[in-house]
Amino acid sequence: MQFNKVSVAPTNPHAERSSKKFDVADLFAGPIAAVSTGESVIAIDEKLRQAYFWMINNAIISPFYDISYQEGPSASFVFGDAKHTLMLPSGQSYSSFVLIPLLNLMVRRRCLFVGGPGRGKTASAILMAVLAGYSIKEIRRGIQHGQPEMTVTDLLGNPLPKDLVNAENMDDIRIAWRKWLGMRVKIVDEYNRIPTRTQSALLTLMGDNYAEVLDQIYECPEAAWYLTANDDAGGGTYQVIEALRDRIDVVVKALHFPSRFIGDLMNRIESGIRPEEIVPQEIIFTAEELDRAYTQIVAVQVPYLVQRRLEFFTSQFEFMEQAAEQFEYKTKDTLKLSSIDFLQVANAATGTDKSKDIGLQTKNGLSVRAIMTAIIYIKAIAFFRGNTEADLEDVRQILPFVLHDKLVPNLDAHFFEQENNSIYRVDRIGWIRKMFDLSCAEYDRLDLDRQDPVADLSKEFDLGIEGLTEKEVKARLAKIEGLLAEWSKGRKLYGNLYDDLLKLKYLHQRYTNYLRWLRWKS
Numbered sequence: 001m002q003f004n005k006v007s008v009a010p011t012n013p014h015a016e017r018s019s020k021k022f023d024v025a026d027l028f029a030g031p032i033a034a035v036s037t038g039e040s041v042i043a044i045d046e047k048l049r050q051a052y053f054w055m056i057n058n059a060i061i062s063p064f065y066d067i068s069y070q071e072g073p074s075a076s077f078v079f080g081d082a083k084h085t086l087m088l089p090s091g092q093s094y095s096s097f098v099l100i101p102l103l104n105l106m107v108r109r110r111c112l113f114v115g116g117p118g119r120g121k122t123a124s125a126i127l128m129a130v131l132a133g134y135s136i137k138e139i140r141r142g143i144q145h146g147q148p149e150m151t152v153t154d155l156l157g158n159p160l161p162k163d164l165v166n167a168e169n170m171d172d173i174r175i176a177w178r179k180w181l182g183m184r185v186k187i188v189d190e191y192n193r194i195p196t197r198t199q200s201a202l203l204t205l206m207g208d209n210y211a212e213v214l215d216q217i218y219e220c221p222e223a224a225w226y227l228t229a230n231d232d233a234g235g236g237t238y239q240v241i242e243a244l245r246d247r248i249d250v251v252v253k254a255l256h257f258p259s260r261f262i263g264d265l266m267n268r269i270e271s272g273i274r275p276e277e278i279v280p281q282e283i284i285f286t287a288e289e290l291d292r293a294y295t296q297i298v299a300v301q302v303p304y305l306v307q308r309r310l311e312f313f314t315s316q317f318e319f320m321e322q323a324a325e326q327f328e329y330k331t332k333d334t335l336k337l338s339s340i341d342f343l344q345v346a347n348a349a350t351g352t353d354k355s356k357d358i359g360l361q362t363k364n365g366l367s368v369r370a371i372m373t374a375i376i377y378i379k380a381i382a383f384f385r386g387n388t389e390a391d392l393e394d395v396r397q398i399l400p401f402v403l404h405d406k407l408v409p410n411l412d413a414h415f416f417e418q419e420n421n422s423i424y425r426v427d428r429i430g431w432i433r434k435m436f437d438l439s440c441a442e443y444d445r446l447d448l449d450r451q452d453p454v455a456d457l458s459k460e461f462d463l464g465i466e467g468l469t470e471k472e473v474k475a476r477l478a479k480i481e482g483l484l485a486e487w488s489k490g491r492k493l494y495g496n497l498y499d500d501l502l503k504l505k506y507l508h509q510r511y512t513n514y515l516r517w518l519r520w521k522s
Contacts, residue, residue, distance in 0.1 A: 006050050006282045012092055012386050044293045045386050048106065051131055051283040052384070056098050059275035060124055061261050065093035066429070067381075067397045092385075100252045100401050101128055101226065103380040105185070105285075106293045109373065110206055110225040110247055112191075112405070115254025117230060122189050123276070124254075125226035129185040130279045132224070133286060139187070139276075142180035146193035148237050152201045155194075156181065156211045156218070175216045181205075184223045184287060191227040191244075193237040203244045249373045251404035253429070293383075300379040301389045305449055310374070310395055312448065312496055313439040316358050317407065318365025319495035322348045327505075330498065332364050343412055352492050354414040356442075358435045359495040361415050363408040370406040377402055392440075400432040407432065442496075453483055454500045461507055465514050470522075473515045480508045 042050075056062060069091035076087040097120075104111040105128050113121035122143070129139045144155060153159075157177040180186060188194075194202065205211050206225060211218040227248065229240075267273075285293070302310075322345045323334040335345055342363055354360055377398045382390035409416075409424075409431065416425055424431035448455075457480065465473070484504060491497065 006054055006280045012046075012049055043386075044289060044296060045383055047283060047285070047289075048102065048293065048384055049386075051285075052094070052098060052102055054280060054283055055102075055127060055275075056095060059127055059279075060095075060098050060120060061257065061264055062095040062097045062120075062255065063258060063261060064095045064097070064255055065089055066096050066255075067099060068093040069385075069393055069397070096401060097124065097252055097254060099381075099384070100250055101125070102131075103377060103384060104128075104226070104250060105131060105224045106290065106297060106383075107376050107380050108184075108222045108224050108290075108294060109249040109376070110227070112248045112251045113226065113228045113254055114231060114251060119254035119257070121228040121254050122187070125185075125187045125189075125228065126276050127279070128224065128226060129183075129187065130276050131284055132185045132290065133284055134183065134185065136276060138183075139185075142183050142185075142187065144180065144186075144188045146188060146190035146237075148193060148195060150194050150198050152198050153213065155198055155201055156205070156213050159214055171215070173214050173216065175213050175218070177211065177218045181211055181218055181220050184221055184290070186223050186225050188225070188227045190229060192229045192231075192240050196238055196241060199238070199241050199244050203241065203247060206244070206247045245405055246367070246369070248405060250377060250401050252401060297376070297380050297383045300382050300387070302375065302378060303389055303391075306390060306392050306395060308448065308452070308455070309392060309440055309443055310378075311499075312443045313399075313436055314366050314371055314374075315499040316435075316439060316495040317362050319359055319493075319498040320345065321350045321352075321493055328502070332362075336364065342410070346410065346413075350493070352494060355418065357494055358415070358438055361410055361413045361431075361435060363410045366403070366406060370403065374399060374402045396433060396436055399436055400429040403432050404428055454503055457483075457507055458503065461510065465511070468514070468518075470515060470518050473511050473518065477508060477511050477515070480504050480511075 068087070068089040070089060071091035074087055074090040076085050078085055101111050101113075101124055113124065115121055126136075126139055126143075129142070130136070134142075144150075155178070157175045160174045160176055188202070191199075191202070201211070205220065209220045209222070211220065268275075318331045318333065320332045320335050321330055323332065323338075324330050335342060346360060374395075378390045378394050381398050382388075382394045385394075409428070411425055415421055424434060443449075457476075460476070468476075484501070487497070487501075
């Protein structure tokens, strides 16, 4: 078996990607998607898929297809008394343990591996650094091993002793910065064993991309981060501070090792193979290629109707009717900042259907950072699949890994007490995917693809208000007020409606301000 051979067959045959935007690099390097590999020229997304399939077939034994796509009917089989379904995907599907970290390398975000010891978390992170062009020696020197004695200077660097003695002011003190700070792939092993004070320094480094020691600043390059932990509850030698957990963009679980693949381990032992030492040159990315891959990922389009379903889903979670009197403050964040027990407020009677409202399944909403992270990973998985547009299944497959640590489940919610739903108390990936499916079903029931008056009013506004007459502005204000009056007649208040009402109030205020300006002008 040739471990370091890359197949020349297309990994996912499809129509060639076309670049919609002009890139100066086109003048010098040909099509924006093309990169040179030996004697051939391949697209960056094809090279990315080659890297994935080499890893899954030769380096990381992860025979799972938990990110599954369908291309027509799929066979499925039911096992056990609890009627568990095993589905055979009809489309090309992937292992999250390999694909998500690879996408993280492309989009330069922060990925957390969770799972028991010896399941390949650190080994996978090392492979990502090898793909970015670093030598094994550089990578091993750069790995930060979390341990209870780690100090800020251990993490970032030390002031030069001579400067400490001779300096007349702080600006005279030079810092011997740790070399790992300049790497484009950063690995922190067992980050939940790092002391709280050092976690704060790590937070600044991850969140703001700079290190600070004795008022001296080191600006770091954009980097893909890989952190590991033996559990996903934030525990360890030290509890992980909330702000640091919030900076993690995507969570990947290291699944178990299926015993039917022991033969592969035997083959490695007998061949003396260490995967990180035999990565083929053809799938190693240069810094320029990684930058171009990111540019192309950002250029992937999310069609409006797909965006609307994402908007509808994310709108479900922040609303909390009993949290405040003023409309804008009826949010879970308002409740969190108070001293009132969550369940006391969440269980208050509002007249809504507790089995239908998926917003009641969580104790929090989604931050701007979480939504932006979801968007970039949705674009990344579409790019990986060779598409110029993301589809609904891309959203469905990627959201559980992005929102894994972002949505806190309300385990006392009525949903978890329903028949067959108790399993979602444990299976967070399945739970988030289930919520998305329920959201899409409600979206279809409301027929929002065809009947969405807020979208119509928004599109009308986006065309611009400059040049509108006073009569036209009054007509638009009346239209908004009429819609609000219609909806106020016995309609239950859910998170999606709450966000719609806020948007209508925003549009009304913009038109009101413009009307005031028109009257002043005349």
